[in-house]
Amino acid sequence: MIQTYKPLTRVVLIEDNNDVREGFKEIIGTHAEYVVVNDYPSCVPALKKLSSDKPDLVIIDLEMPEMHGIEGIKRIKKARPKTVILVVSVHEDSKMVFDALVAGAMGYLTKDTDPEGLLKALDELMKGGAPMSSKIASLVVKSFQRSQDTPLSERETEVLALLSKGKTYHSIADDLFISMETVKTHIRNIYQKLHVNNKTDALIVAEKDNLI
Amino acid sequence: MIQTYKPLTRVVLIEDNNDVREGFKEIIGTHAEYVVVNDYPSCVPALKKLSSDKPDLVIIDLEMPEMHGIEGIKRIKKARPKTVILVVSVHEDSKMVFDALVAGAMGYLTKDTDPEGLLKALDELMKGGAPMSSKIASLVVKSFQRSQDTPLSERETEVLALLSKGKTYHSIADDLFISMETVKTHIRNIYQKLHVNNKTDALIVAEKDNLI
DNA sequence: AACTTATCCCCCATTTTAGGGGAGATCTAG
DNA sequence: CTAGATCTCCCCTAAAATGGGGGATAAGTT
Numbered sequence: 001m002i003q004t005y006k007p008l009t010r011v012v013l014i015e016d017n018n019d020v021r022e023g024f025k026e027i028i029g030t031h032a033e034y035v036v037v038n039d040y041p042s043c044v045p046a047l048k049k050l051s052s053d054k055p056d057l058v059i060i061d062l063e064m065p066e067m068h069g070i071e072g073i074k075r076i077k078k079a080r081p082k083t084v085i086l087v088v089s090v091h092e093d094s095k096m097v098f099d100a101l102v103a104g105a106m107g108y109l110t111k112d113t114d115p116e117g118l119l120k121a122l123d124e125l126m127k128g129g130a131p132m133s134s135k136i137a138s139l140v141v142k143s144f145q146r147s148q149d150t151p152l153s154e155r156e157t158e159v160l161a162l163l164s165k166g167k168t169y170h171s172i173a174d175d176l177f178i179s180m181e182t183v184k185t186h187i188r189n190i191y192q193k194l195h196v197n198n199k200t201d202a203l204i205v206a207e208k209d210n211l212i
Numbered sequence: 213m214i215q216t217y218k219p220l221t222r223v224v225l226i227e228d229n230n231d232v233r234e235g236f237k238e239i240i241g242t243h244a245e246y247v248v249v250n251d252y253p254s255c256v257p258a259l260k261k262l263s264s265d266k267p268d269l270v271i272i273d274l275e276m277p278e279m280h281g282i283e284g285i286k287r288i289k290k291a292r293p294k295t296v297i298l299v300v301s302v303h304e305d306s307k308m309v310f311d312a313l314v315a316g317a318m319g320y321l322t323k324d325t326d327p328e329g330l331l332k333a334l335d336e337l338m339k340g341g342a343p344m345s346s347k348i349a350s351l352v353v354k355s356f357q358r359s360q361d362t363p364l365s366e367r368e369t370e371v372l373a374l375l376s377k378g379k380t381y382h383s384i385a386d387d388l389f390i391s392m393e394t395v396k397t398h399i400r401n402i403y404q405k406l407h408v409n410n411k412t413d414a415l416i417v418a419e420k421d422n423l424i
Numbered sequence: 425a426a427c428t429t430a431t432c433c434c435c436c437a438t439t440t441t442a443g444g445g446g447a448g449a450t451c452t453a454g
Numbered sequence: 455c456t457a458g459a460t461c462t463c464c465c466c467t468a469a470a471a472t473g474g475g476g477g478a479t480a481a482g483t484t
Contacts, residue, residue, distance in 0.1 A: 055345055059332075077360070078360075080452095099358065101356040101357065102356050102357060104357055106350065107353075127346065128346065128347070128350055129346030129349055130346065130349035130350040130352065130354075131346075131349070132349065132353075134336055134339065134340065134341030134342065134343075135340070135341070137341055137343070137344065137349070138318065138340055139216060140342065140353070140356075141317075141318055141342040141344075141352070142315050142342075143308065144313040145240040145313065146314070147316060148289070148290075148293050153459080153460060153461085154460090155460075155462095156330055156460090163378070164377075164378060165411050165412075165416075166375070166376060166378070166411050166414070166415035166416060166439090167420070168412060168439085169441075170440085170441070171441095177465060178461085178462070178463085179462075179464085181462085181463050181464060181465090182461070182462050182463060184441085184442085184464095185461080185462075185463080186460095187441090187442085188442080188443075189460090191442085197442075197443085197444075198441080198470090199378050199441075199442095200377075200378050200379055200380055202378075203377060203378035204377075204378075207377070272463075308452075364428095365428080365429060365430085367429075367431095368428065368429090368430095380470085381472075382470095382471085390430085390431070390432085391431075391432060391433085393432050393433060393434090394430070394431050394432060394474085396472085397430080398430080399472090399473085400473080401429090403473085409473075409474090410439095410472080410473075411472080
């Protein structure tokens with residue numbers, strides 16, 4: 001019998017805790033479509049073996065010795081851009097989550113995920129989805145939403161948003177169909193309300209307070 | 213018997229297709245924790261009744277007559293910031309999705325979602341999650357990731373990223389511990405590579421090509 | 425050897441920004 | 455109805471920032 005139909009998904013695990021790693025291996029082993037080709041306690045050996053392991057999917061922890069998982073994700077994506085990466089971490093703080101996604105992770109589970117949840121996430125990933133634990137998903141969605149209590153008026157917010165895209169007063173004026181003088185006035189008022197006196201500081205405050 | 217424990221979650225439906233709306237009503241009616249206090253074929257009447265409906269959760273379509281769902285979301289969030297909003301739409305294009313999330317939606321389902329999926333999403337929302345169909349989730353996650361094939365070097369990308377935050381050459385130099393002259397050189401090279409000759413255009417290209 | 429990258433320097437003109445003044449129209453809230 | 459906020463526009467001026475041109479050196483890669 002010739003097996004050409006549906007090749008197995010090659011999985012690599014990178015997780016420094018031996019028990020957790022073995023647990024993952026066992027869980028994934030129960031699923032017929034996945035094969036764990038290798039597992040490592042650190043990114044360093046995993047990166048060395050990338051070209052022979054040829055993983056379709058990497059499950060990676062973040063807090064690990066030798067090399068941080070975020071750095072590992074970057075290097076894996078650089079070497080093999082098509083590899084799908086799933087983070088399994090205890091961290092639920094936004095910086096860690098966003099850094100991981102920016103680095104190239106497509107999914108992010110917290111460690112309290114149960115076996116079924118893990119397998120479901122793998123299936124979700126392989127069909128092009130982006131599985132996330134609920135806290136992670138809400139972090140991500142909230143990152144799109146701006147603060148509801150802003151000192152700025154709607155028009156000012158609009159001007160600040162264009163300013164943040166690197167537009168000059170002149171092009172903001174064109175975009176909003178108003179004169180450059182009006183743009184200047186808005187910006188002066190914005191600076192006053194945000195207690196700053198230049199563009200850079202205004203954008204730092206805007207970023208911090210989620211005004212745009 | 214005094215009922216103080218676990219008040220029902222008040223749900224409002226806004227969906228112009230009568231069949232779909234009735235379907236949702238029926239599905240949600242099967243769940244003991246939710247009560248559909250009202251349902252509307254348009255945002256306009258829904259907004260008028262907001263203060264008496266007092267919804268904890270609004271399920272809303274996007275393409276509707278009289279007022280677009282995005283605008284409806286904005287107004288609902290403005291009037292009742294704590295209301296949780298779930299979009300159920302056929303649209304899977306990124307602009308629509310991001311506009312909805314920016315406007316204040318916490319979840320986004322496509323219309324092929326089955327009844328169990330809908331109820332699961334509601335539960336997820338009420339415990340602070342952000343349920344999304346898998347295509348939507350992957351759109352959202354991908355929005356964090358930058359293009360893998362950039363003409364820019366790592367350092368140049370770094371400089372461009374700081375430029376995009378509104379930093380001046382001087383503060384970029386400080387941030388990267390290099391001289392301002394070096395920053396200028398990097399920026400000149402960036403402009404050449406991106407075929408532009410000013411900051412605004414560079415950032416437009418960067419945005420379009422996902423370089424930062 | 426040629427190329428890319430990252431770093432730094434000079435000169436110079438133009439563009440952009442910021443701060444000061446004021447003013448009229450509209451709208452909202454007290 | 456009045457006071458405040460918002461949005462619009464104008465004048466003047468000076469400082470800050472940008473961009474374009476010319477280099478150069480050192481490290482690293484192909």
